[in-house]
Amino acid sequence: MNARGLRRYVDDLLRGRRPKPFAPDDFEAAQIRTAIELRAARRGDDAPRQEFLSDLHRRLAGQMSVAPSEAAPKPNTTRRQVLVGTSAAAAGAVAAVSIDRALMGSPTKAPAVAGQLTPNDGSWQRVAASSDVPDGIMHPFDLGSISGFVRRVDGKPEAISGVCTHQGCRLWFDAPDDRLRCPCHSTSFSPTGQVLTHQLPIAPKPLPVMMVREVNGVIEVFAPQRDEPA
Amino acid sequence: MAAQNEPVGPRPLRAVPDDGYPDWEAVYQDNVAWVHRTLFARVGNRADAEDLTAEVFLAALRPLRLTASVGEVRAYLRATARTVLAAHWRETMGREITSIEDIEQPPDSEEAISTAPQRVAKVLDSLPDHYRRILELRFLQGNSIKESASELGVSVANAKVLQHRALRLAAQVNDGGQP
Numbered sequence A: 001m002n003a004r005g006l007r008r009y010v011d012d013l014l015r016g017r018r019p020k021p022f023a024p025d026d027f028e029a030a031q032i033r034t035a036i037e038l039r040a041a042r043r044g045d046d047a048p049r050q051e052f053l054s055d056l057h058r059r060l061a062g063q064m065s066v067a068p069s070e071a072a073p074k075p076n077t078t079r080r081q082v083l084v085g086t087s088a089a090a091a092g093a094v095a096a097v098s099i100d101r102a103l104m105g106s107p108t109k110a111p112a113v114a115g116q117l118t119p120n121d122g123s124w125q126r127v128a129a130s131s132d133v134p135d136g137i138m139h140p141f142d143l144g145s146i147s148g149f150v151r152r153v154d155g156k157p158e159a160i161s162g163v164c165t166h167q168g169c170r171l172w173f174d175a176p177d178d179r180l181r182c183p184c185h186s187t188s189f190s191p192t193g194q195v196l197t198h199q200l201p202i203a204p205k206p207l208p209v210m211m212v213r214e215v216n217g218v219i220e221v222f223a224p225q226r227d228e229p230a
Numbered sequence B: 001m002a003a004q005n006e007p008v009g010p011r012p013l014r015a016v017p018d019d020g021y022p023d024w025e026a027v028y029q030d031n032v033a034w035v036h037r038t039l040f041a042r043v044g045n046r047a048d049a050e051d052l053t054a055e056v057f058l059a060a061l062r063p064l065r066l067t068a069s070v071g072e073v074r075a076y077l078r079a080t081a082r083t084v085l086a087a088h089w090r091e092t093m094g095r096e097i098t099s100i101e102d103i104e105q106p107p108d109s110e111e112a113i114s115t116a117p118q119r120v121a122k123v124l125d126s127l128p129d130h131y132r133r134i135l136e137l138r139f140l141q142g143n144s145i146k147e148s149a150s151e152l153g154v155s156v157a158n159a160k161v162l163q164h165r166a167l168r169l170a171a172q173v174n175d176g177g178q179p
Helices: A003-015 A025-039 A050-067 A086-103 B023-044 B045-062 B070-093 B116-125 B129-142 B145-152 B154-178
Strands: A122-129 A139-142 A147-153 A156-161 A173-175 A179-180 A193-198 A212-215 A218-224
Touching: A003 A025, A025 B023, A025 B116, A025 B129, A025 B154, A050 B023, A050 B045, A122 A139, A122 A212, A122 B023, A147 A218, A156 A212, B023 B045, B023 B070, B045 B070, B116 B154, B129 B145, B129 B154, B145 B154
Parallel strands: none
Antiparallel strands: A122 A218, A139 A147, A147 A156, A173 A179, A212 A218
16 A cells, blocks of 8 residues: 555646656555546647657657668568567667667758649749849739749749648748748748748648749749639 | 740549558658547656657557558557557556557547546546535646635645545546446
8 A cells, every 4th residue: 555655646647747656556556547537538638739749750750761771661561561560669669769869960851842833734824024023022923723922043933832831821921031931830931932940740841833934024824724704 | 943844744533542641751640649649548647648659659650561551550559559558557557557448449539549538427427526526626627726625615634635535436436337
């Protein structure tokens, strides 16, 4: 029997602290179980913290990026084999975590390269007069089906989508900071579409690049056909 | 940049497969919340729930083959969580306090994550009024012992005794009600 250990354990649970272990008897174990259930039944309290999610994501990215080459899937591996071997995996994970620590200083690998937005059935559509887009200007456009920004790089036009790749909020251009900002979750993108800052558990994808051309003093983007009203 | 080129023809239309994840990040993003909630329901505190959740993903992701279906990946994560939780109790308390049961429901369903709210409601219902009130005030509403005492109109010392007895009785009811 360990009345003090039990009292302290329950008190820690109630204060949201990590409880200190002790050796409970059967009835004390039952009381701890009940205390845990009571505490866990508090509403809306069991969702993971955002910082925890980002931190674990970083640790996992470190582990997964140093995966040994023999971990590559063999063509004849069956699903059955996939689902075995937790303890061996746990041992491997411990080794991986210590390697991961050494790699923490380097920034996490940026996710997939930006894709190019190429509609199946599109046409070249005017987004600006050439004179509207001098060097160093981020010119917004909205064609209804797609919207984005066009600018000049070494005299040639480039265009990117103006919709956040996280949940689709419309980006605005913060000229003093030279970046596109999302009003929803503080994500920001460079004028080339790369993610600069985010506070999400997983970095959103870069902004898709659009096909763009300049003909006869007009800048055009290859965009989906507009639906003609019947 | 091939922006000046004319676009190529469209690719054939494909249905999205209903099983499988594209990469480990998708596995993580889609499952971390229910794994955390499942563990929180069984340890009752954030620090342990976070450590155990991290342990599950660090152990599970590397050997995972992405040819497994979503259902298989979730079953595997739940099985890993069961092992990790059992080891946690063995190492800290020397015995199993709570466990992750075998269930029919999908691991990310509310019934699988935790039956604590229903069980707790049943236990509280069976307790005398004062006992029920002190447990509600302390555990469910997160009041301090002082606040709870004044709410119940008793001294702090009395509230402590009340909480102690209420938890003993609740544990008897709770364990008696277990299969």
